[in-house]
Amino acid sequence: MELQGIHVPLVTPFAADGSLATDALDRLARQCLEAGAAGLVALGTTGEPGTLTAEERRTVVETAARACREHGARLTVGVPGADTRQTAASLAALDGVADTALVLVPPFVRAGEAGVLAHFTELAAGSPVPLIVYHVPYRTGQPLGAGVLRRLLALDGVAGMKLSTGAVDQDAVELLADGPAGVLAGDDVLLSPLLALGAAGGILASAHLATERFVELADAWRKGDLDHARALGHRLVRLSAAAFAEPNPSVVKGVLHAQGRIPTPGVRLPLLPAGEQAVGRALALAGEF
Template identity: 35%
Template sequence: MKLSGLWVALLTPFEPDGAVDHGALRALVEDLVPRGVDGLVPLGSTGEFTELDADERAAVLRTVVQAAAGRVPVLAGVSDLSTRATCRNAVEAARAGADAVLVLPPLYWKLPDDGVFAHFTAVADATALPVVAYDFPALTGQPLSPALLGRLAAEEPRVIGVKLTVRDLDVVRKALAATRASRPDFSIVTGFEDLIPAAVWAGADGGISGLANVVPDELVAMVAALRAGRPDVAASIREVLRHFDAYDLTVPAIPGLKAVAAAVGRIPRATARLGSGASEATVVAAAARWVTRHQALVEPERVLAGQSARTP
């Protein structure tokens, strides 16, 4: 499996009572796959994986794999507090039919590079699935150093790449320099859409996008234009960046992003387990104002579908 292009960090839709809405999750996958996304990433940060128990995680993954039906690969988030729990999740991901696993460093203790290396190799030992390392230092407090990434690339062929959810392009540059000499096939993707263009121009392979739950067509088009070096790429980048303020509606960003996805009809409702300090009604109202500002950017029939599907 090659991690490249535009992958979607899937939202996890919920019923009004907070249970996982598997019908809505299947519909989201069915909506996204024909639009040309290169892969699906359930149970990541955008999917509120920290708010799901083990049974719910397994059920979410089964739904996504079944809905994808082999049309695109599924990269399953398996991160947890400990290496042992992460390995257990990786085994479940393999049973569910995932194509690879996405792995943060352990989420409580801060380990030296040797300890983090051992964490990734333990996950690789637990399952035959390829491993993608996940660097999100703003949340983990544990950046994956260039030296660590270089060691993974050189010594651990089962680790096939890294997702860099970082704000600094220099981190991408250093990761490329550390890995590509020994592993030209080592994939590097970014987790922030506004960094995808510069990262791809620097030599990275694409991005894993939460915003693609809302505007997949624009993101697929942007990444295709970047990879092809087309002259219309600047306009495509501007089109994507006009949507980036969807992340500003709440802190953390996921409840607001979910409300925007509901407002444009990608999912039935804005219900989130991850709290932002604002009521769901307040977040839904903010998302409605976002849609008003971006009216030309969404399909009118989707907006109407979203409005009719939302619960009060």
Template identity: 35%
Template sequence: MPAPAPGAADPLSLHGVVPPTVTAFDADGELDAETTAAHARFVVDRGVHGVFPLGTNGEFALLGPEERDEVVRVVVDEVGEEVPVIAGVGEPATRRTVERAEAAEAAGADGVVVVTPYYYPLDGDAAVEHYRTVCAAVDCPVYVYHIPSKTGNDLSLGTLDELAAIDNLAGLKDSSKDVPWLGQAVAAHDELTFLAGSDSLLKPGLDLGCTGMVSAVANAFPELVVELYEAYDAGDRERAAELQERVYEVRSAIKRGPYMAGVKEALSIRGFDAGPLRSPLRRMDAEEGEALRADLEELGLVE
């Protein structure tokens, strides 16, 4: 049996491995657009099925509006002819989210990903009105990004029922790690495309009916995650389970040290320098980096 099929409401038919690509910076912390595009090329050349610039790994919340628009432009220019580009456009304010969504669509993004508004608490009615407004502002498909641990706002299954009825809402990336919620959401809305948003739930997400995965590990080791998806899609569940165990090991290794520093460090170890994280985030220090290198060497991922 192949991997689950995308929902009928999703014109992009998103599936497979869709990394939340990194945003590169130079030594002064300025946006390095050329290297940002090169990272999208790096993962596409290694078999991924789409790219998601300006997700959490893309440090979107630390970028200004012009920088965010530039990231979308350069990624679309680099790989937009080959795979779907779904651009993160979420902001705390609906008005600002609409501005970024319109700019992303104008730049050629195939779809936009809208994180649940953050900082201020939202009830279900406010969340529905937010997404309804964004969906009405663009013609490209809109995907909900559900990550309550970072936004402080989760979506009830009842609210999801209302969201699913909005024209132009095509799917949901779930990073809640709430397996019962995700299982019930998928079962209730097979018209939507669901993407598993945690490396801890790649194969389990497929088992629940997700059509693909937004994998941070795939930013540094896309081949590994693509192999997992392809094994699953070919019906080899045993091999997919083995590869999920390997992803767990890689995930544990890259989560050492400062928050989110592991992906760029692993890329550097592979020979791809995406520069620093933007302050106040920071890269690993030398000791942490050497420990990660040792872990990756032991896993046979680098020499």
């Protein structure tokens, strides 16, 4: 199954007592897939995985997996990436559970390009599922040039890359000029320009709010419907910017709650709920679609 299209990194809905709202998670997963998403990401950053118990994490994965199976969609599961041995153990637990694993470039340690390449070479060789390399240097502190990005994508066992550099920079342009398969936009506001350069799709928190339109945008760029793609991309970027006006996923959760799709807008500390003004603006923009 080729890695392409729009993938929604699911939020984790909470009930009024702070517990996991499993029924709401199930409904949300199915809504996104019925709207055309190619897959779901469970336990991505948007899902607040660091605040979940082991039991809650299992429930999130099982719920998303069931929805993906029934819709013939891809399930990607996020795994921690700071330590190679621990990451390998997390990957082993995904055998028979997920289609791909989203693995962060090792954060904070700044292992260097050679260390990052060695890390993913070892993981890919032993993983029961293909990897999606998550490159987000403004979180990890580890920049990577186009050369090592190419080598990562060329590894056996690597299905693609979530590219979240915060800019359409020279390395991104050089990488996409090679036409590699499986590069997904990870910065929501940069989806349209990266699709124009050849990205295969995106992993986008704001796609919770207008899934069909994000799918439509990816299809338009793929089909070469340039005028429509540009116009729709300009509209969607306003929604994406509003969705990230406060730390993710607080605004997205606020809008989903206002729409009646999840029972509360609650997030777990250290995150705080989004302010009324930020939620109101994103809700109004979502209503335009």
